[in-house]
Amino acid sequence: MAGIIEEGHKVLIRMPSNNCKIIHLKSANLKITLGKFGQFNAASLIGRPFNAAYDILPSGELEMVDPTESIDITIDAEEDAGNNNSYLVARTDSQKLSKEDIEQRKQEALDGHLDSKALIKDLVENSTSFEGKTAFAKQKYIRRKERKFSKKFEALEPSARNLCEYYFTTKPQKTRGVRIDTLSQLMCLGNVMANSNILISDSVGGLLVGGLLERMTFGDMDLGGRLFALLDGDTSNFDVVKDMNFKEGVVDRVLDTLPWTRIDPSSHEVEPLPTPDSTDEAVLLRHAKRVESIAKANALRAKLSEAAFDGLILASQFDPLETIERLAKYVGYSRPVVVFSQYKETLVPAYLMMRASPDYLNAQISETMTREYQVPVSGLGTHPFMQASGSGGFILTATRVFAGDCAAASNNTSNKHAQPTKRRKL
Amino acid sequence: MTAEKSLFTSYSKTIQDGDLVIAYVNPLDMSAIHVKKDAVLNNKYGAFLHNNIIGKPFGARVESVKGNGHIAFLHPSPELWTQTLPHRTQILYMPDIALVSEMLDLKPGAVVVESGTGSGSFSHSIARTIAPVGKLHTFEYHEERVLKFKDELVAHGLESIVEVNHRNVCSDGFGLEDVADAVFLDLPSPWEAIASAKQAFKKGKVGRICSFSPAIEQVQKTCLEMEKNGFYDVRMFETLIRRQDIKTIQKRPLPTRDVVTGHTNNNKSKKKPLAADEEKEKDNNGEEADVVVESDQANGALKEGQVIVSKTVARVAGHTSFLVFASVFVEGDKAVVTADAKTVAETAMDLEDGSNAGDESNAGKRKRSMTDDGQKS
Numbered sequence: 001m002a003g004i005i006e007e008g009h010k011v012l013i014r015m016p017s018n019n020c021k022i023i024h025l026k027s028a029n030l031k032i033t034l035g036k037f038g039q040f041n042a043a044s045l046i047g048r049p050f051n052a053a054y055d056i057l058p059s060g061e062l063e064m065v066d067p068t069e070s071i072d073i074t075i076d077a078e079e080d081a082g083n084n085n086s087y088l089v090a091r092t093d094s095q096k097l098s099k100e101d102i103e104q105r106k107q108e109a110l111d112g113h114l115d116s117k118a119l120i121k122d123l124v125e126n127s128t129s130f131e132g133k134t135a136f137a138k139q140k141y142i143r144r145k146e147r148k149f150s151k152k153f154e155a156l157e158p159s160a161r162n163l164c165e166y167y168f169t170t171k172p173q174k175t176r177g178v179r180i181d182t183l184s185q186l187m188c189l190g191n192v193m194a195n196s197n198i199l200i201s202d203s204v205g206g207l208l209v210g211g212l213l214e215r216m217t218f219g220d221m222d223l224g225g226r227l228f229a230l231l232d233g234d235t236s237n238f239d240v241v242k243d244m245n246f247k248e249g250v251v252d253r254v255l256d257t258l259p260w261t262r263i264d265p266s267s268h269e270v271e272p273l274p275t276p277d278s279t280d281e282a283v284l285l286r287h288a289k290r291v292e293s294i295a296k297a298n299a300l301r302a303k304l305s306e307a308a309f310d311g312l313i314l315a316s317q318f319d320p321l322e323t324i325e326r327l328a329k330y331v332g333y334s335r336p337v338v339v340f341s342q343y344k345e346t347l348v349p350a351y352l353m354m355r356a357s358p359d360y361l362n363a364q365i366s367e368t369m370t371r372e373y374q375v376p377v378s379g380l381g382t383h384p385f386m387q388a389s390g391s392g393g394f395i396l397t398a399t400r401v402f403a404g405d406c407a408a409a410s411n412n413t414s415n416k417h418a419q420p421t422k423r424r425k426l
Numbered sequence: 427m428t429a430e431k432s433l434f435t436s437y438s439k440t441i442q443d444g445d446l447v448i449a450y451v452n453p454l455d456m457s458a459i460h461v462k463k464d465a466v467l468n469n470k471y472g473a474f475l476h477n478n479i480i481g482k483p484f485g486a487r488v489e490s491v492k493g494n495g496h497i498a499f500l501h502p503s504p505e506l507w508t509q510t511l512p513h514r515t516q517i518l519y520m521p522d523i524a525l526v527s528e529m530l531d532l533k534p535g536a537v538v539v540e541s542g543t544g545s546g547s548f549s550h551s552i553a554r555t556i557a558p559v560g561k562l563h564t565f566e567y568h569e570e571r572v573l574k575f576k577d578e579l580v581a582h583g584l585e586s587i588v589e590v591n592h593r594n595v596c597s598d599g600f601g602l603e604d605v606a607d608a609v610f611l612d613l614p615s616p617w618e619a620i621a622s623a624k625q626a627f628k629k630g631k632v633g634r635i636c637s638f639s640p641a642i643e644q645v646q647k648t649c650l651e652m653e654k655n656g657f658y659d660v661r662m663f664e665t666l667i668r669r670q671d672i673k674t675i676q677k678r679p680l681p682t683r684d685v686v687t688g689h690t691n692n693n694k695s696k697k698k699p700l701a702a703d704e705e706k707e708k709d710n711n712g713e714e715a716d717v718v719v720e721s722d723q724a725n726g727a728l729k730e731g732q733v734i735v736s737k738t739v740a741r742v743a744g745h746t747s748f749l750v751f752a753s754v755f756v757e758g759d760k761a762v763v764t765a766d767a768k769t770v771a772e773t774a775m776d777l778e779d780g781s782n783a784g785d786e787s788n789a790g791k792r793k794r795s796m797t798d799d800g801q802k803s
Contacts, residue, residue: 002535003607003631051632051753053658064755067658154659161528181521181665184528188520191503193554194534195436218535218559310437332439334485334501344670348734351672358487361498362453365670365736368521373662375750376646377653382662394670401485401498 002219003050005155009245011045012158012166016150020166022158022243031060038110038151050157058113065152068378080135096126109149116152120145139379158243160211167205167240168389175204175240177342178315179392181370183211189397190313190338192216195224199309199330201260202229203317204340206238212313213246213254220247228304230327231259232317258300260318263326265301269294308332312400315340320350320396328359333402340395347396354396358403367394432583433502434550435557441482441499446582448500448510449474458502458510460581471495502582504551514571517547518612521667522638522749527555529663529751530608530634534559539602539609539626541565541595541619546575548610553587562587563602567594595619602626604758611637616644617651624655629758640747648750657752664748669739677731 005011007028014020015037023032025042033039037056044062045054053067095102105122108114123145124130130141146152156162164183167175178186186208190198192215202208209229216225229236236257273294276287312331316323320339331337337360341347347365354363370392376382431438433446441447445461451471459467467474472490474497479488484501500506505520518526526548532538532555543549543566552562566572572592579585593601596615599622606626611619616637627633635657637648649660682691728734 049631049755051659052755066656068653159531161531180528181525181663184524185521188505188524188527188551191505191554193435193437194557194559214533215555216534218533221559223534223558308439332437332485333483335437336503344736348672348736352734361450361500364453365672367668367670368665369668370525370663370665373664373748375649375660375662377649377660382642382646399485399500401487401500402483403487404482 003157005045005048005050006245007042007046010158010243011050012156012162012243014154014156016152017147020156020170022166034153036110037153045155048155050155053152053154056151056153058111067152067154080133080138083132083134083137085133085137094127094129095123096128097123106149109151116149119149123149135379136381143378158245160207160214160240160244163210163240163243164207167207175207176315176317176340177391177393178204178207178340179368179370179389181368182340182392182395183207185368185395186313186315186338186340187211187215189395190311190336192311193225194218196310197226197228197307198311198313199228199304199307199327200230200313201232201316201318201323201327202238203232204240204315206236206240206242208313208315208340209238209255210240210244213241213244213251216254217246217250220250222253225254227255228307228309229255229257230263231257234259234261256300256303258297258304262297263301263304265298269297304330309335311335312337314338320347321353324350325353328400331400333400335400337398337400338395339397340393342391342393344394347394351396354398359400360398361401363396363398365394365396368392432553432557432587434504434507434554434582434584435587437501439483441479441484441486443480446502447479447484448502448506450498450500456506456510458507469497471497504547504554507550508547511545511547512574513545514568514574515542515544517545518638519547519667521665522747523548523551525663525665526610526636526638526749527551529749530610530636532556532560532608536560536607537605537628538562539565539600539606539623540612541600541610542567542612543571543575543590544612545571546578548612549575549588550582550584552610553584557587560587561589563589563591563600563605565591565593565595565600567592595622600626604629604756607631607633609633609635611635611648613637614644615647617647620648620651620655620657624657624754624756627754627756629756632753632755635752635754637750638747639750642748645748645750652750652752655754657754660750660752662748662750664746666746670736671739672734672736674728674732674734677733679731 005025007025009025011023011025012020013023013034015034025046028043028046030042031039032042039060040056040062041060044060048054048062048064053065054062055065057063102123105114105119109116109119120142124142127141130138133141160183161180164175164178164180168177168179192198192212194216196216198212200208200212209227212227216223216227241251273287273291276283278284307330309331312324312327312335314320314323320341324337324339328337339347339350344365344367351363351365354360371388372385374380374383374385438445441461443461443463446458447461449457449459449467449469451469461476461479463477463480465476467476472492472495474488474490479499482488482499485498487496487498489496508517508519508523511517530538532552534556536556537560538552538556540549540552540562541564543564549562549564556562566575569592572590575590579588579590596613596618600619603625605628607628609623609626611623613619616639623635635652639645639648645662652660683689684691
């Protein structure tokens with residue numbers, strides 16, 4: 001069943017500190033360690049649902065818990081209404097427990113002799129400043145202590161959504177700053193359907209490939225969808241896809257890859273290789289391998305040129321204008337061209353070309369402002385988060401069209417023609 | 427069109443009699459039409475014979491009868507449909523649709539519950555994303571909208587993926603149990619539908635919910651109700667697209683003084699630019715419009731003193747609502763918690779509620795459904 005953790009799966013673990021790491025449940029016998037938050041048996045995660053919270057028990061087993069659950073301290077908002085921070089001064093003696101006491105308890109909690117909730121409760125009860133805090137501040141204090149001492153973690157599914165957020169917050173350079181709203185728009189604007197045949201270029205660590213694969217697969221059923229990815233180098237570098245739990249064989253079936261440098265055949269790939277007049281086994285083997293590799297590349301080239309793809313989606317490190325001009329001929333009519341870039345300036349030349357060309361319609365560049373807010377749950381208030389993301393990158397979209405006889409007409413700026421007058425020629 | 431051949435769930439290359447096509451004049455002038463033999467499309471650019479469209483590839487530019495204009499006929503997509511559909515209600519637009527789809531983990535095979543259907547803008551997009559193996563149960567309390575949408579589903583070949591129900595989910599619930607992977611609420615009082623929505627989720631796995639509300643007061647009530655019902659990871663977003671206006675302008679040098687006459691020379695371009703009228707209309711913010719230059723930029727030729735600039739388009743059309751997302755786990759047969767543990771949890775919950783009477787937010791917060799909390803027992 002989808003959404004359930006299986007042996008062999010990868011799991012994105014969100015630790016109490018909010019830091020994430022990807023673990024691989026290679027076998028049920030493994031012990032998974034989360035550093036200062038303790039360790040647990042892989043077997044106790046298998047068969048459990050993804051995207052849920054678990055607490056590590058002293059035995060190393062896991063217990064599924066309510067992620068919103070907090071320690072057992074009553075906070076009465078009305079009673080605290082008069083509290084404010086006017087008496088709050090920066091001191092180090094507001095915690096009555098000594099550093100050594102806390103360290104000892106921490107170790108006991110790690111060894112499983114002390115419940116981490118009891119430890120946090122101790123800290124709260126021994127804090128002289130806690131009572132004077134407002135209800136919001138009290139909640140915040142508890143959350144902060146939980147981030148440090150709790151052993152409760154979330155086992156997230158390594159889906160495109162979760163991995164996108166993970167990389168965006170931890171290593172944005174790996175995915176070139178593709179934010180979740182941007183990724184979602186690439187797929188929406190690309191009109192990605194389960195049976196689409198899409199041409200892509202992914203320099204964002206495989207995040208685009210992963211997102212598209214998710215929208216084109218269902219278990220190991222063949223829905224007809226295909227992806228053709230042009231590779232920046234000689235081999236694919238889609239690490240994000242490796243972290244996603246696609247069923248075996250699915251990625252190989254859906255995804256074809258061809259390096260950029262091999263779109264056009266070299267001269268020796270066109271003419272058959274001369275058979276070496278050697279009887280040396282190594283030489284013959286090398287020859288057979290080359291023949292096979294050439295045949296494979298030729299087959300892929302044939303696939304590329306015959307497909308008339310259902311869309312071109314680019315999140316590439318290469319120049320958008322050059323890329324589009326190179327690939328447009330492989331894209332079918334009335335199909336979207338969607339290009340992501342971190343930089344607006346790199347999209348502008350491609351935009352201007354599309355505006356001027358009769359082969360494209362409705363070229364537009366946009367970016368998205370997306371803001372996350374804290375919500376009124378767990379006794380917290382509603383407000384924007386302090387850490388907001390400035391930009392999720394830019395998207396250029398257009399539709400490739402068949403100009404036919406109208407190509408000449410639309411190049412000629414006659415006011416009678418609907419298209420040329422409406423399209424501001426820039 | 428048969429269900430298997432819906433243009434919203436699979437691409438077709440050639441326009442055929444009976445197909446839905448999008449007649450595209452410009453980004454603000456698009457219409458969805460059904461191609462019919464011998465029919466004629468009339469607009470301000472002339473008459474377009476459907477017979478001239480049939481057999482052409484989707485995406486073909488077609489000339490009007492008198493040859494005084496041409497427009498393109500595009501393959502329908504949920505995004506184009508959103509821009510051309512007959513509005514019966516306020517609708518969701520692409521940036522919200524995209525984010526909601528991703529945050530709800532929509533993909534082929536997903537079973538989705540939606541209310542209300544409204545004009546069916548998002549419904550088309552959901553259908554596209556979950557096809558061919560998923561299912562959308564959509565609920566609408568307004569009967570006429572239900573009937574209109576039913577007709578649309580048949581016309582668009584989506585009736586095998588989408589099931590539309592005439593029902594007020596706030597008062598009568600969804601009437602669904604153990605079916606949904608995701609629930610989307612676009613309702614005036616979404617908090618009334620939360621408890622029933624929880625029932626609709628598949629048991630034994632974690633489901634996703636989204637509530638779409640314009641007012642912060644609605645959001646707050648909904649969040650509290652979500653928490654009370656055991657929803658977690660509650661997060662709220664606001665998303666707004668910022669389109670970029672790109673143009674070439676003539677740089678304005680500093681004014682100079684004519685040494686002979688003593689007059690100030692503003693160094694304005696003498697030639698009236700072709701697109702200036704259009705630009706003046708747009709730039710009605712009191713400032714003098716920049717001089718927009720017509721140039722042959724396809725060849726990258728910028729003349730002296732010209733510069734390509736971009737700015738964010740001032741007016742953005744969007745339904746500015748807040749998007750609240752949350753996860754929920756509904757226990758099922760495969761549940762890892764024993765019956766005993768559940769009883770303990772419930773007892774603890776009751777105690778907690780009692781002690782926190784009068785504090786609504788905390789009463790909600792303390793509810794828990796799946797923990798065996800040693801401290802409390």
